[in-house]
Amino acid sequence: MTPAARTQAAIDLLDAIVAAAADNGAAADTLIARYFAQRRYAGSKDRRAVRELVYAAIRLLGERPANGRDAMVALAKTDPAIAATFDGSTHAPLPIAANEDTATPGIAPAWLMERLSASGLSAEEQGALTGRAPLDVRVNTLLATADAIAPELREPQPIVGLPDALRLPAGTDLAPFAGRLEVQDAGSQAVTLAAAAQPGMTVVDLCAGAGGKSLALAAAMANDGRIVAADIDRARLRRLEPRATAAGATIIEPLLLDAGREADALLPLRAAADVVLIDAPCSGTGTWRRNPEARWRLSPARIDRFVATQRHVLALGAPLVKPGGALVYIVCSLLDAEGRNQVDAFLAAHPRWHAEAVSLPLGRLHGLGVRLTPAHDNSDGFFVARLRAPC
Numbered sequence: 402m403t404p405a406a407r408t409q410a411a412i413d414l415l416d417a418i419v420a421a422a423a424d425n426g427a428a429a430d431t432l433i434a435r436y437f438a439q440r441r442y443a444g445s446k447d448r449r450a451v452r453e454l455v456y457a458a459i460r461l462l463g464e465r466p467a468n469g470r471d472a473m474v475a476l477a478k479t480d481p482a483i484a485a486t487f488d489g490s491t492h493a494p495l496p497i498a499a500n501e502d503t504a505t506p507g508i509a510p511a512w513l514m515e516r517l518s519a520s521g522l523s524a525e526e527q528g529a530l531t532g533r534a535p536l537d538v539r540v541n542t543l544l545a546t547a548d549a550i551a552p553e554l555r556e557p558q559p560i561v562g563l564p565d566a567l568r569l570p571a572g573t574d575l576a577p578f579a580g581r582l583e584v585q586d587a588g589s590q591a592v593t594l595a596a597a598a599q600p601g602m603t604v605v606d607l608c609a610g611a612g613g614k615s616l617a618l619a620a621a622m623a624n625d626g627r628i629v630a631a632d633i634d635r636a637r638l639r640r641l642e643p644r645a646t647a648a649g650a651t652i653i654e655p656l657l658l659d660a661g662r663e664a665d666a667l668l669p670l671r672a673a674a675d676v677v678l679i680d681a682p683c684s685g686t687g688t689w690r691r692n693p694e695a696r697w698r699l700s701p702a703r704i705d706r707f708v709a710t711q712r713h714v715l716a717l718g719a720p721l722v723k724p725g726g727a728l729v730y731i732v733c734s735l736l737d738a739e740g741r742n743q744v745d746a747f748l749a750a751h752p753r754w755h756a757e758a759v760s761l762p763l764g765r766l767h768g769l770g771v772r773l774t775p776a777h778d779n780s781d782g783f784f785v786a787r788l789r790a791p792c
């Protein structure tokens with residue numbers, strides 16, 4: 402592909418990504434994979450170059466652009482080499498007109514930046530939300546140690562305070578390390594420590610998804626005890642089983658919940674858990690470095706729905722905690738509505754519970770919990786709080 406054809410391909414892809422973001426359709430990565438599956442003539446260099454153009458345009462624009470051309474013209478205005486590819490030749494985009502409309506660069510839609518500011522996030526902190534994320538892995542201590550595995554890796558960097566974490570060069574091939582290394586952001590590893598999981602405990606991972614945190618809990622518990630990994634999403638939960646097998650995690654019991662009737666399946670776990678971990682569904686404002694297109698998908702109504710779901714899962718999780726046990730609430734959002742305000746509301750409704758101090762290797766105190774941000778912690782953004790049930 403010529404450079405101009407790559408630009409046109411990026412425009413076509415961005416058209417699809419913009420439409421999908423508006424209609425809650427497929428993710429950008431899925432659309433890119435589908436696009437190239439139908440264009441076998443594109444070599445790996447072309448694919449990489451087009452992908453980079455697409456993601457550079459997505460990162461540049463906080464507001465969802467009208468279409469792919471608007472997005473790429475905005476990117477071209479930051480880079481004369483890209484602007485030069487708008488030359489009107491075969492397979493190339495038409496030249497950029499002097500008065501052509503373009504999308505405006507920014508971090509996020511204006512209404513969302515206001516909410517981030519109101520949640521105490523400075524302009525510098527907001528600017529870091531769309532940077533590039535490092536490749537972080539967790540060494541699965543059920544099968545390996547960081548010291549033993551480090552010599553097999555190219556340039557592994559330790560992460561202060563997280564002895565089982567390593568930061569690796571982008572593009573490191575992790576296939577030879579299946580089971581021994583799990584891709585997991587440093588922030589995600591840090592907030593899981595708030596569970597203080599110990600061998601012999603019973604832990605309910607209520608929003609387990611594909612089990613990223615369940616696997617970390619199993620390692621922390623040295624495969625001794627019980628972890629119930631519950632979720633309403635069958636496809637995600639199904640991905641947990643092979644991961645657990647590869648990781649040698651034997652104490653994880655997947656539990657598929659029926660949305661709207663979750664309490665039925667959870668009844669046998671009433672007052673049974675030392676710890677209930679709730680990694681709640683959220684807007685993901687802390688994960689834009691990995692998933693920058695997510696900010697094109699958000700709306701005030703969508704955030705309201707997340708807030709309602711978070712209240713719902715908190716109400717499901719609280720009765721599972723045994724007297725004196727703990728509920729750990731986590732969101733990968735930096736909006737107070739989803740983080741500290743949820744905790745304040747929970748405690749107002751449960752006056753006999755209290756928030757416990759959590760000491761983590763990353764993050765700063767925020768409300769009754771701890772907040773991690775990309776600017777401060779070079780991790781994804783998270784809010785985590787640990788709530789103690791009455792004895």
Ligand SMILES: C[S@@+](CC[C@H](N)C(=O)[O-])C[C@H]1O[C@@H](n2cnc3c(N)ncnc32)[C@H](O)[C@@H]1O
Nearest residue numbers: 607608609610612613614632633634680681682
């Ligand atoms: C942030 S993701 C969890 C990620 C996972 N803990 C990890 O570390 O990989 C939130 C999960 O909550 C699940 N969820 C949403 N509503 C739920 C409900 N009512 N009960 C249980 N899980 C729910 C979603 O299906 C999703 O998998």
